[in-house]
Amino acid sequence: MNRLLSNSVLKRCVINSGRNIAGESMLQSPEFAAPAVFSLRPFCPAVMARDPDFGNFEWRRMISSAAEPAAKAPSVKQADAGTAKKEGGDQVAVSSYWGISRSKVTREDGTDWPWNCFMPWDTYESNLSIDLSKHHVPKNFVDKFAFRTVKLLRIPTDIFFQRRYGCRAMMLETVAAVPGMVGGMLLHLRSLRKFQQSGGWIKALLEEAENERMHLMTMVELVKPKWYERLLVLTVQGVFFNAFFVIYILSPKLAHRIVGYLEEEAIHSYTEFLKDIESGAIENIPAPAIAIDYWRLPKDSTLKHVITVIRADEAHHRDVNHFASDIHFQGKELREAPAPVGYH
Numbered sequence: 001m002n003r004l005l006s007n008s009v010l011k012r013c014v015i016n017s018g019r020n021i022a023g024e025s026m027l028q029s030p031e032f033a034a035p036a037v038f039s040l041r042p043f044c045p046a047v048m049a050r051d052p053d054f055g056n057f058e059w060r061r062m063i064s065s066a067a068e069p070a071a072k073a074p075s076v077k078q079a080d081a082g083t084a085k086k087e088g089g090d091q092v093a094v095s096s097y098w099g100i101s102r103s104k105v106t107r108e109d110g111t112d113w114p115w116n117c118f119m120p121w122d123t124y125e126s127n128l129s130i131d132l133s134k135h136h137v138p139k140n141f142v143d144k145f146a147f148r149t150v151k152l153l154r155i156p157t158d159i160f161f162q163r164r165y166g167c168r169a170m171m172l173e174t175v176a177a178v179p180g181m182v183g184g185m186l187l188h189l190r191s192l193r194k195f196q197q198s199g200g201w202i203k204a205l206l207e208e209a210e211n212e213r214m215h216l217m218t219m220v221e222l223v224k225p226k227w228y229e230r231l232l233v234l235t236v237q238g239v240f241f242n243a244f245f246v247i248y249i250l251s252p253k254l255a256h257r258i259v260g261y262l263e264e265e266a267i268h269s270y271t272e273f274l275k276d277i278e279s280g281a282i283e284n285i286p287a288p289a290i291a292i293d294y295w296r297l298p299k300d301s302t303l304k305h306v307i308t309v310i311r312a313d314e315a316h317h318r319d320v321n322h323f324a325s326d327i328h329f330q331g332k333e334l335r336e337a338p339a340p341v342g343y344h
Helices: 002-028 030-039 141-161 165-194 201-222 227-250 252-279 289-294 303-329
Strands: 048-050 057-059 083-085 092-094
Touching (some): 141 165, 141 252, 165 252, 165 303, 201 289
Antiparallel strands (some): 083 092
């Protein structure tokens, strides 16, 4: 046993000596001198490899080249890498790798435009001369069904909100912005499927949805919703979106007629809102800045002016949807009639 052990140790020493001699001869050879320099650098003390011949361990470098020098620190700090301050102010603008940046937008007086949710070319002066008293008299089963459905939906709304018209308007606007989006989306998909133009109705309905959304953005500045009102919005919007989606697929003329009658109820609600403002039951506070810019109102406008222009918008939406329903009742498609684009 001792003899076997001694032979093994002697054999290992002879082989290691041969490896050292081979390494020295490689260093003396010019063609192997350069690569050998890297292999004979001090071993990295982080990795230990097993020798497959004898089971001993030796320290080795993982790479044969020297470590790359540390990368040069970026000129912008990591926390500030995605942002840059605008010249002449403290407002922070997000920079983009893709080179996307918004050009400078100003008001007519040269001051910076403060809004990102809409641009100056989206603003307009509301047409207050529109007839608010127009009403579509139900003539057939579809009209009567739509009319009675809307009247039925008004009952729980009156019970819950009573004369709290600020909260009522905020709640109704979360629903009123749904039909235009659903109709525009379905017409968009139909246009893609059938390779047909929409006659401008996609844009008209999406404009209506955006206009209703701006009503909501204005009302949120005036009325802060409570947690249970937010929960109610989630519930009502989820139910209404899916119900209106199905109705529009089955009968677009019924869907537009329902919206027309909903807008008539909105006109009535905003009229009552104005009555409470005029009577002093609701304080006639200054108009929010977003409303002044969106409707191009005078700087000294009040809540009464805001509700007046919103009511006019609802009257325009009433006309558009009753008109769309009439087109379907005549057996035609919306694309066969000119769309009221830009009609608020």
